[in-house]
Each structure stands twice: as structure tokens, then as C-alpha cells.
Amino acid sequence: MAAVSGNPDQSHKSHRSRQAGPSAKKKGKSDKKKRDVSEEKKHNPKAFAFNSSAKAKRLQSRASEKEQRRLHVPTIDRSIGEPAPYVVVVHGPPKVGKSLLIKSLVKHYTKHNLTEVRGPLTIVSGKQRRLQFVECPNDINGMIDAAKFADVALLLIDGSYGFEMETFEFLNILQVHGFPKVMGVLTHLDKFKDVKKLKKTKQRLKHRFWTEIYDGAKLFYLSGLLHGKYPKREVHNLARFISVMKFHPLSWRASHPYLLVDRFEDVTPPERVHMNNKCDRNITLYGYLRGCNMKKGTKVHIAGVGDCNLAGVTSLADPCPLPSVAKKKGLRDKEKLFYAPMSGLGDLLYDKDAVYININDHLVQFSKVDDENEGVAQKGKNHDVGEVLVKSLQNTKYSIDEKLEKSFITLFSRKPPISSEAKSDAKGAYKEDVEHMNGPETSEKDESGEENEANGFDEENDAEKLDDSESPEQDKAGEKDRIAENEANDSDGESDDAREQQTSLKSDLKEQIEFHNGRLRRKAVSGSDVDHSDLKSSSSSEFSAEDEEYRNTEDDMGNTSKWKESLVERTVSRQGTNLMQLVYGKSASKSTTSNDKVKDSEDEQSEDDDFFKPKGEGNKKMSEGLDGDNVNAEDCSKFANHAKLKNWKDEVLIESIRDRFVTGDWSKAARRGQASDANSEDDDVGYGEFEDLETGEKYESPHMGNANDALEKKDDPAIEERRLKKLALRAKFDSQYPFSILSLYIMP
Numbered sequence: 001m002a003a004v005s006g007n008p009d010q011s012h013k014s015h016r017s018r019q020a021g022p023s024a025k026k027k028g029k030s031d032k033k034k035r036d037v038s039e040e041k042k043h044n045p046k047a048f049a050f051n052s053s054a055k056a057k058r059l060q061s062r063a064s065e066k067e068q069r070r071l072h073v074p075t076i077d078r079s080i081g082e083p084a085p086y087v088v089v090v091h092g093p094p095k096v097g098k099s100l101l102i103k104s105l106v107k108h109y110t111k112h113n114l115t116e117v118r119g120p121l122t123i124v125s126g127k128q129r130r131l132q133f134v135e136c137p138n139d140i141n142g143m144i145d146a147a148k149f150a151d152v153a154l155l156l157i158d159g160s161y162g163f164e165m166e167t168f169e170f171l172n173i174l175q176v177h178g179f180p181k182v183m184g185v186l187t188h189l190d191k192f193k194d195v196k197k198l199k200k201t202k203q204r205l206k207h208r209f210w211t212e213i214y215d216g217a218k219l220f221y222l223s224g225l226l227h228g229k230y231p232k233r234e235v236h237n238l239a240r241f242i243s244v245m246k247f248h249p250l251s252w253r254a255s256h257p258y259l260l261v262d263r264f265e266d267v268t269p270p271e272r273v274h275m276n277n278k279c280d281r282n283i284t285l286y287g288y289l290r291g292c293n294m295k296k297g298t299k300v301h302i303a304g305v306g307d308c309n310l311a312g313v314t315s316l317a318d319p320c321p322l323p324s325v326a327k328k329k330g331l332r333d334k335e336k337l338f339y340a341p342m343s344g345l346g347d348l349l350y351d352k353d354a355v356y357i358n359i360n361d362h363l364v365q366f367s368k369v370d371d372e373n374e375g376v377a378q379k380g381k382n383h384d385v386g387e388v389l390v391k392s393l394q395n396t397k398y399s400i401d402e403k404l405e406k407s408f409i410t411l412f413s414r415k416p417p418i419s420s421e422a423k424s425d426a427k428g429a430y431k432e433d434v435e436h437m438n439g440p441e442t443s444e445k446d447e448s449g450e451e452n453e454a455n456g457f458d459e460e461n462d463a464e465k466l467d468d469s470e471s472p473e474q475d476k477a478g479e480k481d482r483i484a485e486n487e488a489n490d491s492d493g494e495s496d497d498a499r500e501q502q503t504s505l506k507s508d509l510k511e512q513i514e515f516h517n518g519r520l521r522r523k524a525v526s527g528s529d530v531d532h533s534d535l536k537s538s539s540s541s542e543f544s545a546e547d548e549e550y551r552n553t554e555d556d557m558g559n560t561s562k563w564k565e566s567l568v569e570r571t572v573s574r575q576g577t578n579l580m581q582l583v584y585g586k587s588a589s590k591s592t593t594s595n596d597k598v599k600d601s602e603d604e605q606s607e608d609d610d611f612f613k614p615k616g617e618g619n620k621k622m623s624e625g626l627d628g629d630n631v632n633a634e635d636c637s638k639f640a641n642h643a644k645l646k647n648w649k650d651e652v653l654i655e656s657i658r659d660r661f662v663t664g665d666w667s668k669a670a671r672r673g674q675a676s677d678a679n680s681e682d683d684d685v686g687y688g689e690f691e692d693l694e695t696g697e698k699y700e701s702p703h704m705g706n707a708n709d710a711l712e713k714k715d716d717p718a719i720e721e722r723r724l725k726k727l728a729l730r731a732k733f734d735s736q737y738p739f740s741i742l743s744l745y746i747m748p
């Protein structure tokens, strides 16, 4: 038997409150009352009142600022159907990890491994969004093109090395083209062995990045490689950030049609090409149309090619549709999450007049080869000769004729390759120099100086060498740099770079060309930036130095635009000699002012000389001086007779025609015309008539007779009568129409 004993102190479980019915309603009311009272207590207005007016003002301004930020000018969305994929341009100096980042992102979005990155890669990044990744080429033209279509720019920066000039160049180009969204990505951070130093460098680069774009610009850190790929988590974060990013289309782009070509096909009839290899080709370009609709007859500009006529535009089926739009036809149909025809991805290709289906080799059963042919057919590792032949034929893009035509012989290469011997010579010479420098005898020093000149070293380098020779390690690094510089000095093309270095040294952000990791790199050194290539040999003293350096760079950041000066100088220095200039001489358009000055002084000098020159020749010279240069400035190959044109900026000339307009005084003009007629006659009279003061002889001009005739004419009573008649008629006309001609326009 079990005895149940109750504990008198035990509290009873309260009844469940009513959920429905009239009592539940009552309860709800009472609860609400209670809540109101408690809320009143909570929101005691006095408790949250501002104690200081300054704080109140600050908070108010902040609130209004936030409110303003939320407001956007409404953009009219004229796009029809699905929006075109957003273009993500991945930019960075060479070997920074651009391809690897694209591969990692593509792998993240599509679960596909990409072997090579070529051309734009379209991927589906979400239910409503597609992205197109493009690797930005490492040349300035490529950068300019990429800046034109980029919706987002991922700027890759080698964290272990610092900023390179390419990044700043691209930023400058972006500024001109309308700034798209920009995100920085730091790579090669695994090269830092010291965590503290890594942190400091991250901070320093972040602040430098912010000064160039805006405070708070997003900078991602990719900590290193994991099995030759970027860590999944970091790539995931970056991908997520790109996926949710808001895009505000640039107004210019929204109102102009443009497309990023992801595939092109030469559809010229083969017989036409066969007849004339250089005939005008018909090219079909494929890509997503952005901006607005394209008209049929418009001319299109193809970057790097020029203006071309558009034969027609047709809309094709979307090769990479959004998942919401794509209809699955069968269970075996996989969702197409990517489309990259230039990289060889995507199964189906829609052409203007055909559809290509790409079938993987392992899905194809090739016909078996006959036994007797097997011996011949076998080649290498079980590769069928026929198969190899067909594949090689498929891969061939150009015929032998075309290949031959494309091959060319360089007579004068821009950068002659330097043999290893030459390099070792340069090294040897340099070592000798250093030895000579350290040697006590002055005569040896002189010799080394001569050698230096022969090798293209200058005095500045010598001074550097003395510094470098202090430690063997530095010596080595310096030697490398110097060899690189020497190479630059030796060749014509590269001497530009050396000049660049010199010119850019003047500006705040300097370009430092150095040999690093087996290649020449253009490091961007801002102010007191110090090379931190010796990452592994960090010490505590270094940190303090770097701290200072960081502070210094922050100070220098105010003057960031200075580095751009070097760009201009370099562009000017890079401008190759024009053939036209070589043949016809330099255009005078740039130096017109100096020319004018020279002309003025020449004029002053030759004023006296002109006296002894025939009149016609003097005029000719004048016209040449005025316009001959302009002829050169415009186009030397075309003849333009500017000599006949008058300078209508001249006040005297303007005055001379003022009365010919309706606003002018016509009667005055008529009078002046008469006077000028008379003057010209007088001029004619004076022409050629002079008195030799030495001999006292008087020479009469041959026009003298005519002048006399004119005078006689004036005296002729018949002519005089006719003139008076004319004047009377005019007076009569004036009395009839007393208003001026101008008023005719004003009065009804």
C-alpha cells in the first residue's frame, strides 16, 4: 500500500489563464491597463531628455543625416524583362591572384572547377541576380575598357608587397568613367610570419585605401592559400557581400546601349575570304545588352577597333537564365548556373544560324578502330590518331596562310633581349665599380667613373652604391635593382621607365621600379612609405619605426592627387614619334605662343629690311607667318589656303563691316565706300611715284595717266549731274520712309 502524504507548505499550481471567452477578454483589458502604466513609467520623458544642448544638436543632425541618406533620387527602370548580369571586374597587378579569386568565386557559386579564366564568365549568384566576372588586363588600354563596363571593381592588392602603381592607375581611370562600386581585396597575407606586423600592415593599407576612395570603403582580407585555393569561409563572405550589394546604375550608362561581348563569331562567307583575304568581315557579337535598346541602323563603337556599321540586332534565348525564369524540361536537366564560352564552359551554344552542343568526351562512345589499322592508329597513350587529328582541326583557328601572314620579322625591336652574358657583364662591371669605389687610389676611382659612364650608371647610382655596399644582403638586393635599371637604360623602350622613375620621384606618390619575386614591379611609395619586403626579419624596434611611418603616411594622405602628375608626364613621354611629324616636322600648334613671340621680335627686326623688299613678297611672308604654321598644325597632307582668310577678331576689320548689317548706318557706309574708292584711287595714284632726293629726279607711275583720267571724270558735268540726281532720289526715299530698316522688324 502506498500512503500519500501532502505537504502543507507546498504552493499550489495556479490555474491556467483563460484563452477564450468573456473572462479572457476581461483579463486582456486589465493586462493592457497594467502594460500602459508600466510603459508610461518606462518612457518617462524626463529620463530621456537631453542634458546638454550640444548633444541634442548633434543627435538631431545625425538623425536628419540618416534620413537624407535613405532618400534616393528615384531612378526610372526602363529595363524590360530580367536585368542583365552585373559585371564584376577583378583588377590587380600581375600575379596578385586575380585568376585564382575568380576561380574560387566561380567554384563557390556553381560548384564547378574552372581550368582557365578567359573572357567574361556569367554565373547565377541568386534567385534574382546574375554576375559576370571579368579579369582586367594588365595594360592601360585594357583598364580603360574595363572601367567602361564595370559595375563592381575588385581591386586586388598584394598585402605582402604593398600598393602598386597599377591600382592607382585604375582608380584614376575609374574616376574619369564614373566611379562604380569598388572593393579592395588583400592577398598574400600568409607571407607575414609576425601577427603584429600583419595587423599593422593591414591597418596601414586600409587607411591608404580609404584616402583614395572614401572612409569606410570595404577591404577584404584573404589570409592565404588552403590546398592552393583561398579559404572557403573567406570566399563565402566575399561572395555573399557581392550577392547582396546594391547597384545604382550610372546615369550615362543607363541612357546608352552597350554590351560586353562574351562570344564572337566570324560569319564572313568563306569564298569571299578566299577571294580576298583582306575583305571586310562580317562579325557576329554576342552579349547581354545593357543601358537601353539598340537601334538597327546606328553605328557602334567597338573598343580597340573603331566605329563600325551595325547590320542588324536580334535577340536570342538567354544562355544563362535566372532560375526563376528557366523551365526544367526533364529530371536529367541540370540548372545552368554558368556560361563562359570563351573559357570553354557551357554545353549549349546558340549561334545566329546554328546551335552547337558540347558533349564531354567521357559521354561519347567513339567508333572502334579496325585491328589492322590499330598499329598505325595508336599514338601515345591510347590516343586515336583520327581523334587527335579531328581535335586538332577543331582547335585550329587560323589557316596556314593566315598564320604566315600574321608572323612578322622585327627589324628594330623596342626592347632587345639581354643575354645572360650581358647581364653577367653588367654585374661584373658593377662589382668592379664597388671595388674601385672602396679602393684608396683616386686614379682607380676615375677609371671606375669612366666605366660607370660606359655602363650607363650615373652619379646618383654611385652614391647609392656606396650606401649599399655596407651590408652584403642589401648589396645583393641593390645589385638586383641596379641590373634591372641597367637593363632599362640599355634599351630604348625601357629607358622610358627609368625616366618615369626619375620624374615620379618629384611627386608625393612615387613609383619605384624594382625587381621583386623574379619580375619587375612598380611599387607605389607614398611619402615616407618603406619597403617591407623583409617580412620575416621583423623586430620590436621595427614596429615603432613603422608606427611612425604609418602616422607619417596619414599626414601625407591629404595630398594624394600628386601622384597623378607622374601619369601625365609618363603619357607625354610615352607618346611615340609620329611619322607625320618626322616627315613634315613638329606641329607648331603646341608652341604657338613661343612662335608668336619669335615672330614679333623678328618683325621688329625686319621692319627696316621690309623697306627694301618688293611689296608682294612682304605680304606673302606675312601670310605665311600667320597661317603657314596653322596649315601644319591641322593636316600637312592637305592644302588649305588660310592666307585668304581674314582675322575677324581684329577690331579694325570688324569695324569695317559693321555698317553692312541692318544695325549699321548705311549712309555712312556708302559715304565711306565712296571715300575708300577715292582713297584706293589715290593709293593707286601714289603707287610707284617717288622722288629721288639725291639726284633730284622725279619718277612718275604708269597709273598716273589713269588717275588724271579719274580726276577729269570727276569734273565731267554729266557724271556730276547723275550723282546729284541720285542724291535727290535718296533724299526723297528717306523722306517717304523716315524710320530705319531695323524698325521694320520691330513694328507690325
Ligand SMILES: Nc1nc2c(ncn2[C@@H]2O[C@H](COP(=O)(O)OP(=O)(O)OP(=O)(O)O)[C@@H](O)[C@H]2O)c(=O)[nH]1
Residues within 6 Å of the ligand: 092, 093, 094, 095, 096, 097, 098, 099, 100, 101, 138, 187, 188, 189, 190, 191, 222, 223, 224, 225, 228
Ligand atoms: N602565398 C600566396 N600565394 C598566392 C596568393 N594568391 C595567389 N597566389 C599565387 O600567386 C600566383 C599567381 O596567381 P594568379 O591567380 O595566376 O594571378 P593573376 O593575377 O591572375 O596573374 P596574371 O593573370 O598573370 O596577372 C599563383 O601561383 C597563386 O597560387 C596568396 O594569397 N598567397
